[in-house]
Amino acid sequence: MKKSELIVASVLVPLDYLMLLAAAATAYSLRFGVWATGVRPVIFTLPFATFLKIAAAIAPVWILFFAFAGLYAISGRKKIMDEISSIVLASSTSVLIIIIAFFFEQRLFSSRFIILAAWGLGMVYVVAARMVVKYVQRSLYVLGKGVHKIVVIGDTVGATDFTNLIRKNPRLGYILLATYPSFSPEVERAILVLNKIEGVDELIQADTDLPKADRLRLFDFAYEYHFVFKYIADFFRIESSRIALENLAGLQLMEVKRTPLDGWGRIVKRLFDIVVALLLMVLFSPLMLVIALVIKLDSPGAVLFTYQRIGEKGKPFTFRKFRSMVEGAHTLKYSHELQQQNERAGSPVFKLKHDPRVTRVGAFLRTTSLDELPQLFSVVRGVMSLVGPRPHEAEEVARYAKHHKYVLAVRPGMTGLAQINGRSDLGFEEEVRLDTYYIENWSLKLDVYILAKTPLVVFSRKSAC
Known part of the structure; x- marks a missing residue:
């Protein structure tokens, strides 16, 4: 877990909140603008300041459903379409609850247009803001900022495919420091030297044929020196209740979390x-x-x-x-x-x-x-x-x-x-x-x-x- 990832996750919450308020304000302007009132007169008026207070109180509910949908997960990378799907699902659930609440509280306002416009604009604004954040983050990755410095253990076709993917796609946020065909005491010493020089963040086990004793020793080694330990999905099995699944350009990685304090x-x-x-x-x-x-x-x-x-x-x-x-x-x-x-x-x-x-x-x-x-x-x-x-x-x-x-x-x-x-x-x-x-x-x-x-x-x- 990199500090940059913590910063991005921390920024997303207030950013989403501001985007939802902006969407609500835009929806209000669309409904109460001169051109709209000329087409369809307003039956029920609500001062903008009052409306904004209501929106500010409702937005945290929206944010809560975003959290339930995993949109603030620190570790793991979602595909863009998966993230958009989660935003649509969470937004739709939030709006449904808001509509039900307004049904029982008729003193607020009855503009279905504002609710639907805020729903649609909210999704557009949130997605757009997140795309900007993602673009900035990936641009920083290309410059070598906030990247994960990794060492890959394995000499198989799968390991080769993985390392080639990392080398060809710097925007994924990984820098390959070294690869080793197996895990031995000599490799341990080499990794420790590399850590002193470059700073190793993660060890990735990518060998289906790695002996069990070596796999467990690699796992213990990662814990001892506080490296994040990941392995290619289906390559390794270990008892742990703290598993995080990460999709990396179609490849499945699993991270064994050391503590709930990772995140x-x-x-x-x-x-x-x-x-x-x-x-x-x-x-x-x-x-x-x-x-x-x-x-x-x-x-x-x-x-x-x-x-x-x-x-x-x-x-x-x-x-x-x-x-x-x-x-x-x-x-x-x-x-x-x-x-x-x-x-x-x-x-x-x-x-x-x-x-x-x-x-x-x-x-x-x-x-x-x-x-x-x-x-x-x-x-x-x-x-x-x-x-x-x-x-x-x-x-x-x-x-x-x-x-x-x-x-x-x-x-x-x-x-x-x-x-x-x-x-x-x-x-x-x-x-x-x-x-x-x-x-x-x-x-x-x-x-x-x-x-x-x-x-x-x-x-x-x-x-x-």
Whole structure:
């Protein structure tokens, strides 16, 4: 999923809305224009401002049916005729409901012409606007903007047909970086090198004869390094409830989605993060000033602890929280004495229950999780989320097993499913299991539940982050 696709999908909703309002306004002008009233006098008049308010209230219903028809799907490409058919079907359903509503509410207006004209013009305007968007998007593809950089695995006639199609049609939005006849450790290393140089977006498995072990290894490899995984339809079978079908110039591709956050979920979660984080920043700003002052008075050193952590797709970011330890605490972590006390020895993560590096004020901040408040700024910046797996240090991530890396598929969070289930008392594997469940089963309702439960867990002293 490319950022450009998210932008296009986000633009389509307000664009469709404006086109529907424009269609309604045009229909009104046609009916109440001088030439029309001369042919057929108006029996029931309605001020334009009032009419526009009614149209503005009705348009969201139309948009809702567009959504039901899949017209705002982020992944997958519809043929133009399929998209037009969906627009006609959704528009006709919307108008039918509007006519039924007007039948029971006779005080509005009774112009059948306006309703039918708005219906026809609405379809024309929406289709025209979408064609413009599609033209701009495809023109950008030709310039190499927003394209999917792909690697194809397979040495068959089908794979050759697919790669030829991609090479000949840059407007499809794909750039072929490399093809490999099979999948081997050498190919893995080559893809990783290519990813560092060019940036690989997708791995496409296009070989019917690829051994099952190689297919599964390719699938795991894509998940481990956060590549989108697709395969030619009927070439591959794998258990997954998150399958998206894509029609690419007559060829059927199937995408195995890693999480509901691939698509509209990502947009919804981001908007939710921004709104809630800004509200919390305003609410807690006086408290944060007090905490900063108390930290300064309690022990020498900076107010904020700043360190590099690993975020979404393995990208490092600057992690900040209120300092709760003595200055130089990170260096002390490597002392023989503290390493002997590590409660998670054998796992990638270092953890001490009774950490001697924690200051007096720091102990309180950690118990109440108030040391996490500066991360609200990271949420607004977009490098963190309110809810998600906790971010770890680069040296810890370097020791991750393959299945641990799945937690890097999304933005790290200030709190998460592991935090509200006793993170301090959990083993690392259990923490990963909970974070994986969250990623695979994300919903806005789950985010709200975790955020609501976090303060309850914190103040019951069941967790110390």
